[in-house]
Amino acid sequence: MTLDNDFARLSDFEPMRSELTDIRRHLHAHPELSFEETETARFVAEKLESWGYEVARGVGGHGVVARLTVGAGKKSVAIRADMDALPITEQTGCDYASTVPGKMHACGHDGHTTMLLGAAEYLARTRRFSGTVNLVFQPAEEAGAFSGAQAMIRDGLFERFPFDAIYGLHNHPGAPEGTLLTRSGPLMASSDTVEITITGKGGHASRPHLTIDPIVVACTMVVSLQSVVSRSIDPTQTAVVTVGAIHAGKAANVIPETATLLLSVRSFDPQVRQLLETRIRKLTESIADGYGAGIRIDYERGYPVVVNSVKETEFARIVAGELVGADKVSTCHLIPGSEDFSYFLEHKPGSFLRLGNGVNSPILHSAKYDFADENLTVGAALWARLTERYLV
Numbered sequence: 001m002t003l004d005n006d007f008a009r010l011s012d013f014e015p016m017r018s019e020l021t022d023i024r025r026h027l028h029a030h031p032e033l034s035f036e037e038t039e040t041a042r043f044v045a046e047k048l049e050s051w052g053y054e055v056a057r058g059v060g061g062h063g064v065v066a067r068l069t070v071g072a073g074k075k076s077v078a079i080r081a082d083m084d085a086l087p088i089t090e091q092t093g094c095d096y097a098s099t100v101p102g103k104m105h106a107c108g109h110d111g112h113t114t115m116l117l118g119a120a121e122y123l124a125r126t127r128r129f130s131g132t133v134n135l136v137f138q139p140a141e142e143a144g145a146f147s148g149a150q151a152m153i154r155d156g157l158f159e160r161f162p163f164d165a166i167y168g169l170h171n172h173p174g175a176p177e178g179t180l181l182t183r184s185g186p187l188m189a190s191s192d193t194v195e196i197t198i199t200g201k202g203g204h205a206s207r208p209h210l211t212i213d214p215i216v217v218a219c220t221m222v223v224s225l226q227s228v229v230s231r232s233i234d235p236t237q238t239a240v241v242t243v244g245a246i247h248a249g250k251a252a253n254v255i256p257e258t259a260t261l262l263l264s265v266r267s268f269d270p271q272v273r274q275l276l277e278t279r280i281r282k283l284t285e286s287i288a289d290g291y292g293a294g295i296r297i298d299y300e301r302g303y304p305v306v307v308n309s310v311k312e313t314e315f316a317r318i319v320a321g322e323l324v325g326a327d328k329v330s331t332c333h334l335i336p337g338s339e340d341f342s343y344f345l346e347h348k349p350g351s352f353l354r355l356g357n358g359v360n361s362p363i364l365h366s367a368k369y370d371f372a373d374e375n376l377t378v379g380a381a382l383w384a385r386l387t388e389r390y391l392v
């Protein structure tokens with residue numbers, strides 16, 4: 001029987017605070033974009049090797065996976081942190097600001113990486129678990145279409161480093177530092193992009209009867225698309241269909257040949273996501289057909305919905321409550337942003353949490369954003385305790 005105080009506590013990480021802060025600020029000053037995380041990966045891998053981990057480099061690009069088995073336990077858990085930065089010019093004015101023009105850690109992935117490194121150091125030093133921990137340092141979370149999570153999965157993540165469940169977290173501007181937010185089921189949205197090209201028949205503005213006007217077709221589509229969410233989606237579900245761009249024509253006296261619409265489509269349920277695609281295709285195809293216009297639809301599926309499994313989320317909620325106090329753990333609202341951790345959750349049980357980055361924190365992807373260093377010990381202690389509790 002293991003006593004509660006045998007598991008990692010916040011106070012165990014106080015002695016590491018200044019070292020973790022140094023690591024985080026080093027990473028912050030040297031941001032690397034998706035697919036370019038060479039130095040970050042090397043920095044991470046060297047630290048993990050020095051602590052005695054079995055380290056695999058180059059997993060799905062610049063991904064690093066560190067494995068440590070202690071005792072005879074058969075269970076295996078994975079924890080993931082993302083490593084990449086964004087093409088943004090930093091405006092924080094802080095003394096550890098980005099040294100690379102036009103690139104910055106504006107999403108806090110420097111903090112995510114540092115917290116997992118903190119847990120790694122602690123777990124290797126204390127070795128108070130029985131089983132296997134897999135620390136997944138993922139590249140290219142911000143990549144969009146083919147991201148780091150997909151690349152690591154394609155490179156054999158699940159086969160080469162078998163695990164039973166996977167956990168991850170993202171910092172959360174708007175919630176107080178040191179608070180944790182969990183949610184079972186859908187947490188973050190799927191995000192799809194659609195390009196619709198309408199081909200009509202161009203001609204003189206004074207002879208519309210000799211043309212097929214793609215602008216009229218496009219405008220009809222824009223209006224009709226407003227009915228997809230309101231008339232086809234269950235009102236207890238949430239979805240967004242936004243026409244973010246409409247391009248056609250150059251002159252008042254010319255009916256153009258083509259018109260293009262760009263759509264952003266978001267949802268929190270895989271079935272709703274499929275229904276949205278079906279309805280958008282049918283509606284726009286039938287409108288084009290009705291006008292005698294041609295249509296091409298490029299429906300690009302982005303990141304899927306982040307769906308947290310119930311059991312693993314409940315476990316994370318309990319561990320979080322033990323660590324920071326139940327009053328600092330709350331249920332997260334649905335987040336309309338997307339996250340490629342969803343690809344891991346399509347295959348494995350697990351949970352994605354949010355860690356408050358301060359009520360006055362600038363929003364993610366802002367040039368003024370900065371990760372709250374106060375949280376470094378919280379995240380590191382969370383991953384250490386969760387590992388110890390999972391691998392008892």
Ligand code: NI
Pocket residue numbers: 107108109141170
């Ligand atoms: Ni992010």
